[in-house]
Amino acid sequence: MAARRTLLASLVLACLAQACYGNVLFSSLQRTLIVSASPQPGQVLKAGEDKITVTWRYNESFAAGTDSAYKTVNVKLCYAPVSQVDRAWRKTVDNLAKDKTCQHAIVSKPYSPANQSYEWLVQKDVPEATYFVRAYALNAEGVQVGFGQTTDKNKTTDLFAVQAISGRHASLDIASVCFSAFSVVSLVGFFLAEKRKAKPSSAPN
Amino acid sequence: MEVAGAESPGRAKFALPVDSEHKATVFRLFSLASPHMRTFHLSWVSFFACFVSTFAAPPLLPVIRDDLNLTATDIGNAGIASVSGAVFARVAMGTACDLFGPRLASASLILITAPAVYCSSIANSATSFLLVRFFTGFSLATFVSTQFWMSSMFSPPVVGSANGVAAGWGNLGGGATQLIMPLVFGIIRDAGAVKFTAWRIAFFVPALFQMLTAFMIMFFGQDMPDGHVRKLQKSGEKPKDEFSRVLYHGATNYRGWILALTYGYSFGVELTIDNIIAEYFYDRFDLKLHTAGMVAASFGLANAFSRPAGGWLSDAMSRRFGMRGRLWALWAVQTTEGVLCVVLGRVRSLGVSVAVMIAFSVFVQAACGLTFGVVPFVSRRSLGVISGMTGGGGNVGAVLTQLIFFKGSKYSKETGITLMGIMIICCTLPITLIYFPQWGGMFCGPSSAKGTTEEDYYLSEWSDKEREKGFHQASLKFADNSRKERGSRRGELATAPEEKSSDPEQEA
Numbered sequence: 001m002a003a004r005r006t007l008l009a010s011l012v013l014a015c016l017a018q019a020c021y022g023n024v025l026f027s028s029l030q031r032t033l034i035v036s037a038s039p040q041p042g043q044v045l046k047a048g049e050d051k052i053t054v055t056w057r058y059n060e061s062f063a064a065g066t067d068s069a070y071k072t073v074n075v076k077l078c079y080a081p082v083s084q085v086d087r088a089w090r091k092t093v094d095n096l097a098k099d100k101t102c103q104h105a106i107v108s109k110p111y112s113p114a115n116q117s118y119e120w121l122v123q124k125d126v127p128e129a130t131y132f133v134r135a136y137a138l139n140a141e142g143v144q145v146g147f148g149q150t151t152d153k154n155k156t157t158d159l160f161a162v163q164a165i166s167g168r169h170a171s172l173d174i175a176s177v178c179f180s181a182f183s184v185v186s187l188v189g190f191f192l193a194e195k196r197k198a199k200p201s202s203a204p205n
Numbered sequence: 206m207e208v209a210g211a212e213s214p215g216r217a218k219f220a221l222p223v224d225s226e227h228k229a230t231v232f233r234l235f236s237l238a239s240p241h242m243r244t245f246h247l248s249w250v251s252f253f254a255c256f257v258s259t260f261a262a263p264p265l266l267p268v269i270r271d272d273l274n275l276t277a278t279d280i281g282n283a284g285i286a287s288v289s290g291a292v293f294a295r296v297a298m299g300t301a302c303d304l305f306g307p308r309l310a311s312a313s314l315i316l317i318t319a320p321a322v323y324c325s326s327i328a329n330s331a332t333s334f335l336l337v338r339f340f341t342g343f344s345l346a347t348f349v350s351t352q353f354w355m356s357s358m359f360s361p362p363v364v365g366s367a368n369g370v371a372a373g374w375g376n377l378g379g380g381a382t383q384l385i386m387p388l389v390f391g392i393i394r395d396a397g398a399v400k401f402t403a404w405r406i407a408f409f410v411p412a413l414f415q416m417l418t419a420f421m422i423m424f425f426g427q428d429m430p431d432g433h434v435r436k437l438q439k440s441g442e443k444p445k446d447e448f449s450r451v452l453y454h455g456a457t458n459y460r461g462w463i464l465a466l467t468y469g470y471s472f473g474v475e476l477t478i479d480n481i482i483a484e485y486f487y488d489r490f491d492l493k494l495h496t497a498g499m500v501a502a503s504f505g506l507a508n509a510f511s512r513p514a515g516g517w518l519s520d521a522m523s524r525r526f527g528m529r530g531r532l533w534a535l536w537a538v539q540t541t542e543g544v545l546c547v548v549l550g551r552v553r554s555l556g557v558s559v560a561v562m563i564a565f566s567v568f569v570q571a572a573c574g575l576t577f578g579v580v581p582f583v584s585r586r587s588l589g590v591i592s593g594m595t596g597g598g599g600n601v602g603a604v605l606t607q608l609i610f611f612k613g614s615k616y617s618k619e620t621g622i623t624l625m626g627i628m629i630i631c632c633t634l635p636i637t638l639i640y641f642p643q644w645g646g647m648f649c650g651p652s653s654a655k656g657t658t659e660e661d662y663y664l665s666e667w668s669d670k671e672r673e674k675g676f677h678q679a680s681l682k683f684a685d686n687s688r689k690e691r692g693s694r695r696g697e698l699a700t701a702p703e704e705k706s707s708d709p710e711q712e713a
Contacts, residue, residue: 086276088488089267098491125400127271166329167272167401175409176327180320183416187316190423194309 024096024144029136032066033073033148034059037133039160047164048124054106056135056148058113069139070111070146075118076102076134078149080159083129096144102134111137128164219430226682227430228360232367240427241358245367247426248307248351249374251315251418255344256378257385258322258411259287260479260505262338264383264498265390265404269334272401279331281612284480286339288603294346295600299593302353303451306428311350315419318344322412326405344415349596351375353589356581357429361687362520365531365578369516373508373574379479380505382411383498446586446676454666455590460583463635464576464595469602470629471539471572474546476603477625478504478569481611482562485618490555500559507566514567515574527692528582528644532636535575536647539633542568546626550619573599582641582687585680586666644690651691659684 038053039045045052054075058067078101084090092101104126107118132155137146151158220238221229229241236242262269262283270280294314301310321340328334351371359367389410394403427433455461483501486492492500515538522530545565552558576595583591606628610621640646642657651657663684667677 086278087270088277089270125271128274164272164274165399165401167399167405168327168329169402172402172405173327176323179409179412179416180323183316183319183323186416186420187313190312191309 025094026096026099026147027094029144029147030062030066031148032059032062032146033057033135033137035075035133035135035148035150037150037160041158042160044161044163045122047122047126047162049122051119051121052106052133053117053119054133054135055115055117057115059148060113067111067113067137067146070137071140072108072138072142073111073116074108074136074138075106076136077104077106077126077131078102078134080130080132080151081155082159083131106133122162124165126162126164128162130159130161132159223430224360224682224686226360226679226686228358228686229430230360230362232359232363232370234370240430244354244358244426245371247418247422248311248347248354249371251311251415251422252347252351252371252375253378253381254411254415254418255315255318255347256375257382258318258415259338259342259345260379260382261322261341261386261408261411262287262325262334263480263483264386264501265407268390268400268404272404273328273330273334275331275334278612279334281607283331283335283338285604285607285612286335287342287480288345288476288600288607290339290342291345291348292597292600292604294343295349295596296590296593298346298349299353299455299589299591299596300448300452301589302350302592303446303587303589304448306433307350307354307357308422308426308428308433311347311354312419312422312426314346314350315344315415315422319412319416319419322408322415325408325412345600346593346596348372348375349589349592352577352580352592352596354428356588356592361581361683362524362689364581365516365519365523365574366513367516368577368581369519369574370513372577373510373512373516373570376475376508376512376570376573377506379476380502380508383483383502383505385410387498451587452590455584455587455594458584458587458591460639460641461591461594463639464580464583464591465598465601467535467539467633467636468573468576468595468599469605470632471542471569471576472596472599473602473604473606474542474625474629475566475569475573476600477606477611478566480607481618485622486555486558489619490558492555500562503559504562504566507563508570511567511570512574515571515576516578517574518571519575519578523578523690523692525693528579528641528690529647529650530692531575531578531690532639532647535572535579536633536636538568538575539572539636540630542572543626543629543633546629547623548626550621550623550626579639582690584666585663585683641690659687659690663687 033056035054035056037055038051056073056075058070079090081092084092084101090100090103093099104123106120109116109118132149132151134147134149136144137148139145149155219227219229219241220236221231221233221241224230232245233242237246266280269275275283298310298314301313318341321337321343325334325337325341328337352368355367355371356364386407389407390403393406394400398406479501482504483497486500487497518534518538519531522534526533542565545561545568549558549561549565552561580592580595581588606625609628610616610625611618616624637647640649641662642652642654643659643662645651660681663680664672664677667680671677
């Protein structure tokens with residue numbers, strides 16, 4: 001009974017936290033992190049094979065104490081505008097709860113103002129698109145309070161591409177073709193069987 | 206009066222009570238009695254499988270669009286392609302049923318479109334994706350063979366119910382697939398496959414299911430209560446009809462065209478909603494994809510009872526008011542559907558929106574069921590062509606509404622839905638123009654002029670030469686059995702001058 005009450009309480013708290021979580025506007029965040037990534041501008045990386053090394057650190061030119069609330073850093077792979085055209089499911093919206101620009105998580109690490117880096121294998125489920133890297137600094141409640149990214153304000157420089165896996169395999173291709181052929185052949189077989197059955201029945205019953 | 210040269214079939218023993226054409230006069234849902242109920246179960250399951258295949262892609266689009274790098278325009282075009290193939294396939298299917306029988310026609314179509322479903326697994330671009338959806342969509346023409354088959358197996362008093370349940374449970378596939386495909390995908394992915402491979406493997410499930418149903422039809426189905434069309438043609442009981450005459454009598458019957466138009470705004474709207482509703486709820490109310498999929502599924506799953514309810518309502522109206530009752534019910538239900546569609550686009554809160562959508566789904570699907578309560582009576586000789594035209598018209602409606610209201614960014618989805626509702630109300634008005642001389646129309650009673658009986662109506666499809674050869678016998682039997690469409694008040698009083706002494710097999 002007590003366990004159930006605790007569960008209910010934590011559920012309520014989680015919902016409240018969720019409610020607070022959602023109202024941050026991207027335009028209100030300061031670019032307090034300096035982020036860089038290993039790919040050259042225009043480089044094409046292969047999903048599942050190539051690696052990205054991301055480095056980030058606090059930008060000391062900001063007033064002291066700006067980063068006092070920072071607890072964690074979330075590094076994400078984000079879509080460049082050219083890959084968002086005619087794709088509403090990747091839309092950039094100022095309200096971070098509804099923003100869909102950054103859909104692939106790279107790493108989440110505790111915050112430290114010094115230089116940090118991480119090597120990430122481009123996952124196999126990353127789609128073919130043009131990307132940049134962005135890091136969000138989160139406070140203790142998990143709310144975004146700062147960011148940094150590899151590209152400029154308009155997201156036009158230092159972009160790189162990922163070539164996705166197709167998901168196809170030779171075995172799948174062969175299976176598809178074989179079953180398709182079987183489907184057509186069995187139809188022909190049925191027709192022939194029907195013709196053969198029809199012949200003797202034309203005799204008077 | 207039997208046709209010379211045809212042996213009268215030995216009084217075959219049927220598990221269900223039958224009329225003079227050996228069509229069942231009752232519809233027992235949970236029986237497997239051969240041939241009537243067995244045919245029912247074979248045809249609805251195969252049609253269900255085709256719906257599952259045709260709409261297997263939409264619930265997996267979030268994965269497919271990333272794998273194939275699709276834009277919203279690509280997705281919209283593929284959606285339109287998926288319903289446009291069946292426009293002509295349905296008309297062709299109607300003719301094929303008239304000529305070869307529904308068993309061969311439906312099994313052939315299912316086996317020919319199964320490769321398209323298998324090849325969905327190897328699609329690798331927007332173009333190939335569009336092509337596989339286009340060819341898979343052809344399988345929706347099995348709707349026509351289902352309706353034709355039910356109309357061949359069940360007598361007029363119950364044909365509305367039989368058609369309604371068969372089509373409704375088939376359409377269920379469009380809803381079931383929104384639950385099945387994500388589930389199968391999840392299982393395969395959890396078993397270790399990468400996302401972009403898992404969806405490809407998942408497509409084998411609807412493909413195999415579809416192929417299996419075709420085999421079952423070939424092994425266990427039969428065209429008519431008395432046997433297969435080919436066998437009956439060879440033994441002379443069912444004369445082989447001439448394609449051009451069948452097509453002519455179907456195409457020149459204006460009622461077929463009106464029903465084709467109005468079906469575009471019940472079934473066509475249902476297909477359009479199947480393609481857009483998940484996205485609508487996802488975008489407008491910020492639901493998770495999984496939740497939006499469940500809402501989308503509930504639209505299609507209402508088919509389990511709504512469409513059959515339409516069929517039952519049609520038959521119930523007919524018992525009391527005859528064909529005029531069927532027409533009035535169709536107009537009223539479909540107009541209400543339009544009103545609810547307008548409301549759906551205007552509502553702003555999630556809870557009310559889901560409630561309106563469910564009410565809307567009930568009326569849409571009931572309107573579909575009511576339409577096919579009328580179709581079997583438009584023509585006897587060209588039943589297949591009329592069914593095909595109406596079915597094809599349904600798909601034309603789907604293509605039109607998606608093109609006008611849901612392609613590109615001209616209208617927001619909610620405005621598109623409201624405008625579609627207005628178009629539904631307008632395009633339902635032509636039902637008022639349908640008139641049967643022997644039964645009447647919505648506003649006019651039956652004609653009391655000479656030569657306006659059921660026999661006159663159905664025999665007008667046969668020329669004198671054809672009548673001399675006795676080709677019209679089936680139509681004559683049908684005319685007799687359809688006399689119940691006069692309704693309870695007229696039916697007991699009027700007796701047509703050439704009415705035969707009642708066939709002992711016919712129910713009172």
